Amino acid sequence: MADINVSASSRPAKGDPGVPARSGGLGEGDPLVDVIELFFFAYRNFVSDPDEILQGIGFGRAHHRVLHFVNRHPGMRVTDLLDILRITKQSLGRVLRELVDQGFIDSRAGASDRRQRLLHLTPKGEALAQQFVTLQSHRIRRALEECGPDSRETARRFLVAMIDPEDRGPVEKLIARADQQAEAKTSGASGKASPPAGGSLGATGNRPAPLVRPAG
Amino acid sequence: MADINVSASSRPAKGDPGVPARSGGLGEGDPLVDVIELFFFAYRNFVSDPDEILQGIGFGRAHHRVLHFVNRHPGMRVTDLLDILRITKQSLGRVLRELVDQGFIDSRAGASDRRQRLLHLTPKGEALAQQFVTLQSHRIRRALEECGPDSRETARRFLVAMIDPEDRGPVEKLIARADQQAEAKTSGASGKASPPAGGSLGATGNRPAPLVRPAG
DNA sequence: ACATTTATGTCAGCCATGTTGACTTTTTTC
DNA sequence: GAAAAAAGTCAACATGGCTGACATAAATGT
Numbered sequence: 001m002a003d004i005n006v007s008a009s010s011r012p013a014k015g016d017p018g019v020p021a022r023s024g025g026l027g028e029g030d031p032l033v034d035v036i037e038l039f040f041f042a043y044r045n046f047v048s049d050p051d052e053i054l055q056g057i058g059f060g061r062a063h064h065r066v067l068h069f070v071n072r073h074p075g076m077r078v079t080d081l082l083d084i085l086r087i088t089k090q091s092l093g094r095v096l097r098e099l100v101d102q103g104f105i106d107s108r109a110g111a112s113d114r115r116q117r118l119l120h121l122t123p124k125g126e127a128l129a130q131q132f133v134t135l136q137s138h139r140i141r142r143a144l145e146e147c148g149p150d151s152r153e154t155a156r157r158f159l160v161a162m163i164d165p166e167d168r169g170p171v172e173k174l175i176a177r178a179d180q181q182a183e184a185k186t187s188g189a190s191g192k193a194s195p196p197a198g199g200s201l202g203a204t205g206n207r208p209a210p211l212v213r214p215a216g
Numbered sequence: 217m218a219d220i221n222v223s224a225s226s227r228p229a230k231g232d233p234g235v236p237a238r239s240g241g242l243g244e245g246d247p248l249v250d251v252i253e254l255f256f257f258a259y260r261n262f263v264s265d266p267d268e269i270l271q272g273i274g275f276g277r278a279h280h281r282v283l284h285f286v287n288r289h290p291g292m293r294v295t296d297l298l299d300i301l302r303i304t305k306q307s308l309g310r311v312l313r314e315l316v317d318q319g320f321i322d323s324r325a326g327a328s329d330r331r332q333r334l335l336h337l338t339p340k341g342e343a344l345a346q347q348f349v350t351l352q353s354h355r356i357r358r359a360l361e362e363c364g365p366d367s368r369e370t371a372r373r374f375l376v377a378m379i380d381p382e383d384r385g386p387v388e389k390l391i392a393r394a395d396q397q398a399e400a401k402t403s404g405a406s407g408k409a410s411p412p413a414g415g416s417l418g419a420t421g422n423r424p425a426p427l428v429r430p431a432g
Numbered sequence: 433a434c435a436t437t438t439a440t441g442t443c444a445g446c447c448a449t450g451t452t453g454a455c456t457t458t459t460t461t462c
Numbered sequence: 463g464a465a466a467a468a469a470g471t472c473a474a475c476a477t478g479g480c481t482g483a484c485a486t487a488a489a490t491g492t
Contacts, residue, residue: 032353033288034391035368038375039356040281041387043259044302045380060448065256072249078469086260091450093470115459115468137248140255143377147370152251154363154370159254161359164261171257175250276477294440307479309441331439331488 049135053128062095064132067121070105071129072178075118077110084174104128265351269344278311280348283337286321287345288394291334293326300390320344 050064069084070076082092096119099105104125110116121129144152163171266280285300286292298308312335315321320341326332337345360368379387 031395032356033349034395035356035372035375036284036349036352037288037391038372038379038387039259039262041383042375042378043255045383046255046378062449068252072253079467087449088451089469090452090471094449097470110468113460113468115457117469133249133252136252139378140248140251143374146377147373151370151374154367155374156251156254157363158359158367158371158374159251159258161362162258162262162355163254167257167261171254175253179247179250278478295438303478304480305440306442306481310478313441326439329439329489331486333440 046136046139049139050132053131053135059098060095062091063099066092066095066099067104067125067129068132070119071121071126071133073181074120077116077118081119099125262352262355265355266348269347269351273344275314276311278307279315282308282311282315283320283341283345284348286335287337287342287349289397290336293332293334297335315341 047061051061054060054064065085066081069081073080078089078092078096081096082089085092096105096107100107103122106120106122106125107117108120110118144155147155160168160172263277267277270276270280281301282297285297289296294305294308294312297312298305301308312321312323316323319338322336322338322341323333324336326334360371363371376384376388
């Protein structure tokens with residue numbers, strides 16, 4: 001409440017730019033560089049939160065990302081994960097193998113389509129993923145509290161608007177779907193070792209909609 | 217103005233959380249996971265902007281970061297860069313050598329302390345750095361415009377608040393110092409091949425204050 | 433004057449995580 | 463039964479972190 005001194009570096013907001021919008025008038029000399037750098041420093045701190053834990057078990061950020069999204073989308077296919085992470089099958093395969101071998105992720109053949117490997121977290125994996133979410137949520141919560149009551153929606157809107165327009169829809173759907181599933185799970189049965197009830201993703205039919213980006 | 221559909225995934229704001237703040241009541245089941253993920257997707261897009269250009273000249277993101285901060289702090293020392301980037305001398309040395317060899321960065325011995333190598337961008341380097349700033353500023357400007365007139369300060373405050381408390385001061389000072397220098401430069405002489413007037417960093421004496429973090 | 437510290441650079445090697453390309457197996461779909 | 467899809471694998475390579483060990487030049491302290 002008394003630590004934020006943002007205006008220390010900001011020029012007088014909008015009037016009197018000193019230099020009259022040099023060469024083009026769009027995004028060159030304007031003080032948006034500060035936001036570029038704040039984004040860099042903020043994200044670096046943000047991702048460094050889980051690093052300590054990860055290092056203790058010989059994992060890296062790639063493992064974190066996989067754990068996170070499998071946690072959010074229990075029963076997801078490998079292809080779904082590839083669509084979200086946008087890395088190659090080989091890169092994913094490396095970390096996924098370690099996570100399965102060490103008992104953090106459970107990979108079972110799909111019931112309806114036995115080519116698929118449906119990914120679930122083991123209790124061990126869930127505990128770890130929950131640790132990460134808790135850590136990073138603390139940081140976000142603290143930040144939002146310092147920014148006042150309305151900051152949450154503004155921050156959300158800002159982050160969404162920073163995403164490529166063609167990705168926004170899929171990303172928001174992805175988040176919405178995960179939220180719905182989590183809600184259904186907690187309001188339903190006591191919720192452990194969830195049955196693959198009704199095709200855990202997509203749920204529209206045999207071919208669940210891609211989580212992110214239909215094609216590249 | 218009509219494209220943002222943030223509320224598609226958000227539960228009814230604050231009341232009726234569905235699950236009554238399970239196990240601890242702080243940052244576990246609360247819908248802050250969406251912000252975690254939005255931050256991930258937003259930052260991925262954000263850093264991918266310059267990638268296309270970088271790939272064309274055989275550079276990577278490490279080169280981008282070096283170019284950016286040398287651009288913002290002309291005449292900075294190698295140590296300053298290390299403090300900001302928080303990587304090892306060896307890692308920095310690799311990309312710095314390439315940037316100097318290929319004529320993007322000029323590395324001159326300091327006048328008062330000839331051990332120092334003061335880093336400046338060449339015109340070629342400046343042009344490239346400016347390209348990156350323009351690209352990323354476009355994204356930010358677009359995002360802020362979509363979020364309304366007050367979003368800029370909120371976004372700034374949010375990003376600052378996401379930074380580790382002990383880093384905020386140094387980071388804000390860093391940004392303020394760069395802004396001041398840029399201002400002085402544009403308002404001063406016609407502004408080319410700037411003289412090392414008055415010790416380009418710190419300016420308090422022989423030992424300029426560290427840009428970020430006095431001690432690792 | 434000499435010892436120490438500081439700023440920088442460099443060699444060598446390792447690790448994590450991304451990439452491409454080629455190929456296999458299993459299963460589903462047409 | 464052919465083609466396509468889901469997954470996995472091997473090999474090789476690139477980027478960009480890391481550690482450890484040194485080397486050199488210049489400033490600083492005694």
